[in-house]
Amino acid sequence: MQKIATEALVLRSVDFGESDRIVHLLTPETGRIAAIAKGARRSIKRFGGTLDFFNQLQVQLERKRGPAQLARLDQARLLRAYHGLREHPGRFALGCYLLELLDRLAPEDGRRGDLAALYRFALDALGVIDTLAPEPRLRTLLELRLLAAVGLRPELALCVRCGNPLRAPLAQFWIAEGGPICEACTAPHEQGIPIHLGTLRALEQSLSFPFAHSGRIALSELALREAHTVIGRFLRFHVGVELKSESFLSERLTPPQAKEKLRPLRGTA
Numbered sequence: 001m002q003k004i005a006t007e008a009l010v011l012r013s014v015d016f017g018e019s020d021r022i023v024h025l026l027t028p029e030t031g032r033i034a035a036i037a038k039g040a041r042r043s044i045k046r047f048g049g050t051l052d053f054f055n056q057l058q059v060q061l062e063r064k065r066g067p068a069q070l071a072r073l074d075q076a077r078l079l080r081a082y083h084g085l086r087e088h089p090g091r092f093a094l095g096c097y098l099l100e101l102l103d104r105l106a107p108e109d110g111r112r113g114d115l116a117a118l119y120r121f122a123l124d125a126l127g128v129i130d131t132l133a134p135e136p137r138l139r140t141l142l143e144l145r146l147l148a149a150v151g152l153r154p155e156l157a158l159c160v161r162c163g164n165p166l167r168a169p170l171a172q173f174w175i176a177e178g179g180p181i182c183e184a185c186t187a188p189h190e191q192g193i194p195i196h197l198g199t200l201r202a203l204e205q206s207l208s209f210p211f212a213h214s215g216r217i218a219l220s221e222l223a224l225r226e227a228h229t230v231i232g233r234f235l236r237f238h239v240g241v242e243l244k245s246e247s248f249l250s251e252r253l254t255p256p257q258a259k260e261k262l263r264p265l266r267g268t269a
Contacts, residue, residue, distance in 0.1 A: 004029055004061040004071075007079065009122055010053045011103040015041065023051050023073060024103055025059070028119035032106040035061055035071035047076055053099055056080040056123065082130045090134035093249040098125055098142065100245045105150045105238065114151070121149040121211075128212050136253050137224055141206055141217075143231050147238070148207060154234050155179025156204040169197050173230045175237045195230050199223040203231070 004027075011032070012024040021040035025033050040047040050057055056079045063071040085095040102122055107115070125142060132138060147153050158165055160179035171180035172192030180200060181192060199219075206217045219227065236242075 002063045002065070004059075004063060006030070006059060006061070007119070008057045008059045008076075009102075009119070009126075010051060010055045010057065011099045011106075013051045013053055021047075021051055022070070025057075026102055026106055026119060026122055027059075028116040029112070030061075030063075030108070031110050031115045031118070032103065032108050033061070033063070033071055035063075035073040037073040037076070040073075047073075050076040050078045052081075054082045054085055054095060054126065056082075082126050084130040085126065088134075090252045091129050093245065093252045094134045094139060094142070095126060095129050096245040097139075097243065097249045098122070098129065098146070100243050101143075101146055101235075101239065104241075104243070105146070105152070107150070118149050121145065124211055134253060136228060137219060139249070139253060140224065140228050140231050141211070143235050144203060144206065144227075145211055147231075147235060152238050153207075154231070156200045159185055161185040166197055166200065171195055171197060171200065173234075175230075175234050178234075193230055193233065195226045196223065199226045199230075203227055 006027045006029040008025040008027045010023055011026055014022050016022045016036065019039050019042045021037045023035055023037060025035060027033060037047055037051060040051060058077045058079055059073060060075040061071045061073055063069065082095070085091045106118060109115075125145065129138075129142075144153075154173075155178055158179070159171075159182035160174065160177045161181055162185050164182060164184075166180055166182055168183050171182065171194075172186055172190070173180045173195045174192045180195065181190075186192075199222075202217050202219055202223060209216065
């Protein structure tokens with residue numbers, strides 16, 4: 001039996017039996033882990049109000065060795081609740097989408113440094129969503145950041161077939177190959193997703209900023225549509241299923257207005 005004391009983010013929580021609860025957690029020690037909280041629905045002293053999704057906790061776990069073993073959650077103390085996410089429909093929808101993506105894509109165990117970086121990304125992303133007005137650009141940049149955080153970052157600067165820098169103003173993005181293909185490597189009968197070089201460069205540049213400042217990247221309405229299509233389809237290719245939160249999110253984000261450039265996100269200047 002392995003005892004683990006760590007911080008954790010609640011990704012999902014479901015009732016189990018008459019008094020227990022199963023929680024899916026993201027931690028910097030273990031990555032994604034499922035645990036059972038015995039008597040959680042009866043014990044106000046041990047778990048009262050702490051096991052809701054979005055909550056950041058300090059926890060004590062016991063984990064058995066072996067595949068498909070539920071850990072046992074012995075204690076949980078609330079560190080942060082991200083109240084802003086719960087008070088705004090758009091923020092709530094985007095936050096739910098992020099948690100569902102993490103629950104699907106975050107690894108179970110792995111290199112400690114990678115798991116700690118993923119955990120920090122999750123907290124930083126929730127902090128940004130908690131304070132900024134949600135909009136389509138924020139969603140697309142969040143998806144790109146998440147892909148990078150879980151090791152699935154698409155190629156944005158080089159042809160994935162020959163490795164040379166892209167030079168033509170328009171490229172074809174191939175979802176299954178993980179990036180764009182230059183004109184020289186594209187056969188006449190092949191047709192990927194058209195995307196302008198300027199859009200790819202803007203997405204590449206956005207990854208060099210802290211996420212809270214990535215709204216400084218200017219995207220035209222056309223560039224945002226291209227980025228939304230390419231990054232969204234690339235993400236769904238790796239998730240493999242339709243997420244429950246995706247339609248809920250799409251209903252609550254206003255489509256981009258007919259402007260030459262989108263204004264910087266509020267709070268990122």
